Amino acid sequence: MSDKVLVFYGSYRSDRMGVRLADYVVSGLAARGADAEMVDAKVVDLPMLDRMYKEYPKGAAPAPMEALAEKIRNADAFVFVTGEYNWGPQPGLKNLTDHFLEEWFWRPAAIASYSAGRFSGVRSGTVWHSILSEMGMVVISSSLAVGPIAQTLDASGSPIGSAGAALDRSFIRFADDLAWWTEAAREQRARKPPPY
Numbered sequence: 758m759s760d761k762v763l764v765f766y767g768s769y770r771s772d773r774m775g776v777r778l779a780d781y782v783v784s785g786l787a788a789r790g791a792d793a794e795m796v797d798a799k800v801v802d803l804p805m806l807d808r809m810y811k812e813y814p815k816g817a818a819p820a821p822m823e824a825l826a827e828k829i830r831n832a833d834a835f836v837f838v839t840g841e842y843n844w845g846p847q848p849g850l851k852n853l854t855d856h857f858l859e860e861w862f863w864r865p866a867a868i869a870s871y872s873a874g875r876f877s878g879v880r881s882g883t884v885w886h887s888i889l890s891e892m893g894m895v896v897i898s899s900s901l902a903v904g905p906i907a908q909t910l911d912a913s914g915s916p917i918g919s920a921g922a923a924l925d926r927s928f929i930r931f932a933d934d935l936a937w938w939t940e941a942a943r944e945q946r947a948r949k950p951p952p953y
């Protein structure tokens with residue numbers, strides 16, 4: 758059975774760079790046999806949070822929110838590709854995630870951070886760790902940290918130079934770790950329904 762993995766990315770900038778890492782993660786997981794799909798917050802384009810998904814009467818949520826809720830419920834695992842704006846998470850991705858809560862529960866999540874410089878977005882990645890825990894995901898220990906992103910991945914998301922080669926090496930452990938927890942969580946959900 759293929760792992761269904763949603764890869765979330767949330768920059769709304771016209772000249773955004775992080776989409777390279779999101780593309781890289783989707784292709785890398787797909788090459789390992791996962792059913793990986795990018796969820797691009799800019800494409801989904803939920804409004805600034807007014808009502809959470811669960812605050813709508815059943816069947817009355819806007820169609821893009823309903824479709825995304827269904828996707829999240831059916832996924833086995835999540836990857837959050839996160840840039841860093843002033844040491845914090847990007848608002849587009851945070852806005853998308855805040856629309857949901859129970860839909861995230863009982864699945865593993867992994868964090869792939871990046872930035873234009875050498876700090877690789879790790880300050881934002883650290884904040885995402887606690888955000889994802891609060892939303893009921895189990896955050897795996899392995900992470901990716903990519904920077905400078907322009908010197909690591911080209912416009913099509915392919916690794917370049919020694920930084921790209923280093924990313925390829927760390928991706929193996931990252932994906933192994935995520936796959937192990939994905940299988941463990943799926944089997945446990947099948948064996949014993951989550952307590953709430």
Ligand SMILES: Cc1cc2nc3c(=O)[nH]c(=O)nc-3n(C[C@H](O)[C@H](O)[C@H](O)COP(=O)(O)O)c2cc1C
Nearest residue numbers: 768770773774775840841842843844872873874876
């Ligand atoms: C509003 C803003 C704030 C930023 N703050 C940081 C920062 O705190 N740390 C950092 O390493 N890079 C920072 N950067 C540079 C980003 O790492 C870089 O622009 C990156 O490409 C942003 O991701 P995106 O292109 O996917 O939007 C900032 C960029 C913007 C636009």
